[in-house]
Amino acid sequence: MPKTTLNKLNRGQTGIIRDVLGDDGVAIRLLEMGLTDGEPITLVGAAPLGDPLEFALRGYRLSLRISEAERVEIDSPS
């Protein structure tokens, strides 16, 4: 399946997480917040200035900067 990154989702679109790139503090934090392989994640919206983005996953809402969302690989939503 073709891959893309989380920041490329459109509003309301859901993607399946494949991987979090890197092993620094940001990567660890993303994993801890539940962005694990196989989990669906939906883009809910963006802040008025365009960054950060708001996502829904595992039944809660999470805010990520675009630079952080770029670290998350997802399956391209069909």
Added chain:
Amino acid sequence: MTAAAPAKSLTVAVIGNPNTGKSTLFSALTGLHARIGNYPGVTVEKKVGCVDHDGVCLNLVDLPGTYSLSPRSLDEMVSVDVLLGRQLDVGQIDVVLCIVDASNLERNLYVVSQVLDIGLPTVLVLNMWDVALSRDIRIDVAVLSQRLGIPVLTCEAHKRTNIAAIKSALVTAAQQPTRTPQRLFPPEFYREIEALREQTTVGKNVLPDFLLERLLLDAGGYVEQWQTKQHSQALPAQLTAARDRLKAAGCRIPAVEAKVRYAWARQLLTGVAQQPTARPTTSSDKLDRFFTHKVWGLVVFCLVMFTIFQAIYSGAEPLMLMLEQGQNALGDAIGSLMPIGPFRSLIVDGIVAGVGGVLAFVPQIALLFLFISLLEDCGYMARAAFLMDKLMVKVGLSGKSFVPLMSSFACAIPGIMATRVIENRRDRFVTILVAPLMSCSARLPVYVLLIGAFIPDVWYGGWLPLQGLTLFTMQALGAIVAIPVAWILKMTFFKGETPPFVMELPSYKWPSPRIVLSRVYDRVKSFIVRAGTLIFATNVLVWATAYYPGDHAEERRLQAEVASLREQHGAVIKQYEETEEARRGEVPPEVAAISAAEDAANRESQRLLEISYLGRTGRALEPVFLPLGWDWRIGVGVIASFPAREVIVATLGTIYSLGRDVDAESQGLQSALRSATWPDGRPIYTIPVALSVMVFFALCAQCASTLMVIRRETAHWGWAAFTFVYMTVLAYAGAWGTYHVGLWFMS
């Protein structure tokens, strides 16, 4: 601890994710009598509360809300150290109380699974049970408890349900035999742990299993840094090799931990928790759509911020006025009871004014924390950070710095105290260090006085008022200067990886008045207790340098004369003030006599200030002030206002023999400044000089209270000293530049 001996006193660590109602539960368990302090050497707040239950004394330690126990800094290490009994001022932990959000169980269980790895007796509390029920989430508590092997209780902390049962469960759990920690990871992982144990053991010093896990799992984390320092430079290479071996075996670090723990959580909840497959759109989601909307979100945000700002800026005024009046009344009452002399001056001008100087900040602190606690408790605070993040990233900070910095425009003290919402230490410190640059309300009188006296009241092009423009520039100056300062601090002292802005946006809820009020009370109390004493001492010290070593006998005689003349001719003065005579300039002889006596007393006060330690310092430092275009009088005023900048107006009043009771809009003071001259007759105050004084005030750290709060919040004198030095240097350079550019313009 053995199971047989019932303990008289138990230490309980309370841990959980942020936004789970942990503080609400903590105060429901302990009442409002929590002791707040700091852990030694770090800026983490230590909150301990005590409660008696069936003859057992429960000591509850509230750990900072966290999503995980994988420390990346010394501050984050505190929670781990407390749980492992390595934090000496807390001691061994007997029971862990884990609090989770029942409506968001899966993610909350992540940190629970880490706590269970430690192996301490644990009690799990499912808070916000009512919210979970309203979202059709059904959890079988009995089966969950059986699967976990620990007691599980439901709770609605804000309604105080089940509190007694939780206390009983804590007491019972402590008497259970020690649990064997769970082993979630594959066998290869534990083989590496055993190898690491051998490598890191020094004598009898064996690292606990949990720390070995952290060492292996957190690449570049705190445990790795600390152990590398303890042992050898070979450790990182050994760790990398171990991680590579694990990667080859199919468990890549760091992903393996999240994978294993979330899989455990999901398996645990299968058949235990039922929830609707599609998450229904809650009213919180609808609110969120509005509050983060491109247009409405910003409108609401501006309104909220404006309300807060207005509340601290002017809402606190009546309260501060009341405090000031109370202070004056108390001073007068004591003054009338005691004979004039150094002791009375100490009590009235030193001690009462010193206490007043501390209490003056209380209304602002209370109001700001009222708003901040309300916004935090209802869930809006995270949205405020979300909305402002992009703006703040440009200066190297995050959205979480916005509210503290904005509050600092009213007063830096509550602003600095509000930085506790910023978890990242580097971001927090940079915010604290630039907060005093924001133009606080105490700078306003200086601007009003000097602008009123020296900036011509003209309108450029018929619409741009020069006075207003100058005032605006002065107010904005600090914030503009703060941008490069923050950037430089980020490049030098606070260099490091950009902290993640991975932030939960919690569901909106009604704030709990009890929690909000107790948080306001905590903040005010900690300000008075921790910073208040030092602020008070500084005020008394400044009083002493301005009072000694002059002989105040003549001043006392002259003041007594004024008082007796006033008493004698009270009726004449009253009549004079009430009639129109004042306008025609027909001054009755009695009134003239009083003015003459007052002038004499004020001149004597001026002489005493000139010969005081403060005045001598001002004269001695005149060469330092000359490049700024200032004479020694401005120098004395500036030095006297280092403890509190608003003092400048009263000091200038004394220096120009007008008495201390002048205000910024006083015509007498403004005209005295205009007519002040150098010995050769040139006027001292020109527009460049007035601007240079204002720029100095805009950039200087003339506020002892702010420095005390910086010391308190950073847990180190060094940062207070650093702030003082960098702002004074900046102020001096700014004033020098302004004066010289001004001179060049005028020529």
